[in-house]
Amino acid sequence: MTEYILQQMVNALAVGSEYALLALGLAIVYSIVNLVNFAHGELITVSGYALFFSAAVWVQNPWLLIALAVLCSTLAAAALERVAFRSIRNASLNTGMLTAFGVSIIIQNVFVIFVATRPRAVQTPAFLAEIVTIGGLRFPVLQVVETLTTAVAILALVVLLRSTTIGLAMRAAARDFTTVRLMGVRANRVIQVAFLISGLLAGIAAVFIFSRRGAVDPFMGFVPVLKAFVACVIGGLGSLPGAVLGGLLLGMFEVFLQVVLPADAAAYRDAIAFSVVGLVLVLYPQGLLGKRVELGDKEA
Amino acid sequence: MLELADIQVRYGATQAVRGASLTVGKGEIVSLLGANGAGKTTLVSAAVGIIPVAGGTIRFEGRDITRLPAEAVVGVGLTLCPEGRRVFADLTVRENLILGAATRRDRAGVEADIDRFFGMFPILRDRAGTEAKTLSGGEQQMLAIARALMCRPRLLMLDEPSLGLAPRIVEQIFELLVTLKQDGMTILLVEQNATEALMISDRAYVMANGRIVHGGKAADLIGSQDVTDAYLGAAAHG
Amino acid sequence: MSAALARTLACRTTLLAALLSGTAVPVLAQEGDPIVIGYAAAMTGPLATYDSVDGARCMIDRLNEAGGVLGRPLALEARDMKSDAVLSSVVGQELIDMGVSAIIAPPSDDTAIPIAALALPLNMAVMTVGSTQVQFPMASPTNSYLTAFGDNLSAAASAQYAAEQGHKTVALMISRDFGSYGIALPEYWADAFEHHGGTVVGRVNYNIGLSDYSAQVAEVAAMDPKPELIVGGFISPEAGVMPRQFASAGMDVKFFGTDGFDDPNLLPIAGDAADTITFATHGFPSEGSDLKAFYDDCTARGYTVQNIFFGLAGETVLLLKGAIERAGSADPAAINAALAETENFKGITSGSISYKGRAGVPSKELTIVQIQDGAFVPVAKFVPDYIPAP
Structure with missing residues (x-):
C-alpha cells in the first residue's frame, strides 16, 4: 500500500512539475508584455511535429531529438513575437488575447492542411520510457527526470533573472517598461528574450508530454495552455513564483482527486478541481501570490 | 548642448506642447518652471524620446536626435530622472543601480561608480540589498538620481525631484545638484517649486499651456510678476 | 384600352408574376441532376480516425461509373464538424437546408443524435459510418441507422x-x-x-x-x-x-x-x-474478400485506405444506394422508408445486413x-x- 501511495506522490510531483513548466512559460510573457499568449499550446504542437518529421528522417539519437524539440518551439516563439505580437504591443489586454486566439487557430489549421488531421506517432528519446529502481521502488525514468528538469529550469531562470542585466531588465519591465527603456535597454530585446524563454520552457515540457503520449495532432495544444492558464490564475497572473506554485498545486490536486475519488464520482474530477479553483479565487482574488491591488494604489 | 526648437507634441487630439523652444548650455543648470499641466513633463519626455514629437527638432551636442527612441538617446549622453522617481520597486537598491548602467560594458567601472554613489549617499549603502519599494520618498529620489547617473550622462534632466518630499530633504537634493554641476554636469531641472529651483539655476524658462512664455536669467526671474502670473494662469492663453 | 396594350400589360404582368414566384417555387429536379448525400464528417479532431470521406467518395465514383442511381449521378456534400457536438448541429442544419436526400453523421452518439433530431421533421435518414453506439438509433429510432454493429x-x-x-x-x-x-x-x-x-x-x-x-x-x-x-x-x-x-x-x-x-x-x-x-x-481485408477488392480498386483510383472505416463508409453509401433504388426517388422520406426495410443486403464488410424490424441497429458478423x-x-x-x- 505504501508503494502505491509513494508512486502516486511521485506522479503528483511529476504532473505538478509539468503544469509548472507550462504555467511559467505563459507567465513570463504575461508579466512583461501583458499578453496572455493562448498560442502557447501551439508551441508544444510545433515541437511535436518536429519530432514527427524527425521520425521520417530517422533521427535516433535521443539528445538530438530533445534539442530538436526545444529548438523548434523556441524559434516558433520568437517568430510569433516578431510576426504576430510586435505590432499589437501597446494594445489592450483584450486585443492581445484575441490576437493570440487567432494565431492559435491559424497554426492549428496550418497543421491540419499541410500535415495531417489525425494523430501521428512521434519519435521520442528511448531512455525516457524506462523504469529506474530507487531504494527498492520502481519509478518511471520520465517522471524522475521531469521533476528534476523542472527544478533545474526554474533555478536557471532565477539565476538569469537575478544575475544578468537582461534578467534585471525583465523583472523591472514587468512593472515599469518605460523606465527600463530610459536605462538604455532596448524594449525589443527584453520582449524577445521573454518569448525565447517561454518557447524554451514549452519545448522542455513538450519532450515530456510526447514521451508519454507518443502522438501529435493539430489541436492538442489546447489542453496544455488551458492548464497553464488556470495554474497562472491560481498563483496570481503575472507572478512567476505564482505560476510555479499554481502549476504544482493544480497538478498535485488532480492526481490527489484521481486517487481519492471512488469510481462513481471520478468523472467529476475536473468539476471538483475547478470548483476548488473558484473557491481559491474567492478568497484570493489576485491569486495566491498575486498582489492585492487596492483602489488608489499608484502602480508604477 | 541641448536645443529644443519649436517642439509640438500631441496626445491624440489634444496638443500638449504647442511650439516650445529652449536651450541648455554646457555646464549650466537651467530650470523649466510652470504650473501643473503646463506641459513640462511632456516636453522633457519628448526630449528624451519616450514620447514622439509631432513637430520641431531636438539637437544634442549638435546632433539631431529628434527621431531617436529613448534607448538610443540614453546612449548619446542625455538622460532623464523621471517624475515620481520610478525606481524599480521589486529590485534591490544595488540592482537598480546595476540596471542604470545597462549601457555600459566596463564592469569594474560600474562597481567603482556604485561605490562612489554609496559614498555620496550612505543611506543607499545601508539599504543596498533591500527592495527599492521599502525606501522612503527622499531615499528613492536619491536612488533615482544615482541610477540616472550610472550611465555617465553629460546632460541630466530631472522631472520634479522635490515632489512630495520634506523641505529638509528637498534642500539636500538641491545641494546635490549644485555639487554635480560643480563636477561638470549639465542639468535641466523641471520644477513646480520655483523659488528653490531658481536659487540654484543659471537660467530659467516658464511654461504655460504648452508654450514657453518667459525665459531669462534666474536672478532676474526670482520674485518676478511674470512667473507668478504664469502659475496663476493670468498669462496669455491660446 | 387597346388590345395591343392589354396584351403587353398581360405579358408584363405574367413575367413579373413568374419572376416573383420563381423564388418561391422550387425548381424541379431534372433528369441528370445529381442525387446529393450530405456528410457531416469528423475530418479533424479525436473522432477523425473513425470517419472516412474518402471511403464514401470512392464508392460514389464506382457507382457513378456504373451508371449512377435511377439514371442520375450521386454527389457528396461533405463538411468538417471537427469532432465537436455543437458544430455537428450547425453543419447538419446546413446540409439539410441545402436539400440533400440523406445525411451521413459523425461517428459518436453525442455528435450524431442532434443531426437525427434536426432531420426528423423531414423524415430524412441519418446514417453513421463509424458510430457503434446503440444510444444513437435509440434516441431517434425512425430515422437513425448505424452502418456498424452496436457496441x-x-x-x-x-x-x-x-x-x-x-x-x-x-x-x-x-x-x-x-x-x-x-x-x-x-x-x-x-x-x-x-x-x-x-x-x-x-x-x-x-x-x-x-x-x-x-x-x-x-x-x-x-x-x-x-x-x-x-x-x-x-x-x-x-x-x-x-x-x-x-x-x-x-x-x-x-x-x-x-x-x-x-x-x-x-x-x-x-x-x-x-x-x-x-x-x-467490422471486418478484415483478407485475400478474396469484397473488402479487399474495394480497397484495391480505390487504391488504384488514387485514394489512401487509412483503416476499416474507409470500407464502412463505402458500405454506408452502398446501403443508401440500395434504399434509393427501392424507393424509386430521391425524396428523403421515401429513402428513409426503404432503408428501414433493408433485408439481407450484401455489403462490403459483411455479406448480409438487415435493418428490418431492428430500429436502426444492423445485424452483422464480427471479426x-x-x-x-x-x-x-x-x-x-x-x-x-x-x-x-x-
Missing part, C-alpha cells in the same frame, strides 16, 4: 473471445469525455465477460487531454488481485497511448476492446506494446483481430452467444 454486440464478441482464451480478471477504464463509447462499452464488455465466468477487479476513470495516465497506471497496479486484462472504449490516440504507458510502467497486461483499436496509425504510437492488443471489429508482431491478424469470426441489453 453491445462487439463488446460481447470481444469478451467472449477473451473468456475462451482463458482470461479471468479485468480492470475497466472509463471516460466520459467522448460519449457512450467511453462509458457504456466497458460495461457491456464486463456484463458479457461476467456471463462467461470472468471477474471485474476494478474500475478506473480517466480524462483525455494531456495524456498523462501515470495515476491510472498506479491505481491498476495497486489492485488486488492484479487484473490480466484492461478494457476501455479507447479511441485514437489513447488506443495507442494506454498500452504504451502501461508497458512503460513495466505492467504485464493485455488490452481487449473493439473497433477503437482498428487503426494502423496506432501501431507506431503503441510501439512494442501493440502486441498486447486484441479487438473485435476478432489480434496484433501480432506489429501486424493486424484476424483470429476469429463469429456472432456472440450472449449479447447484453443496451
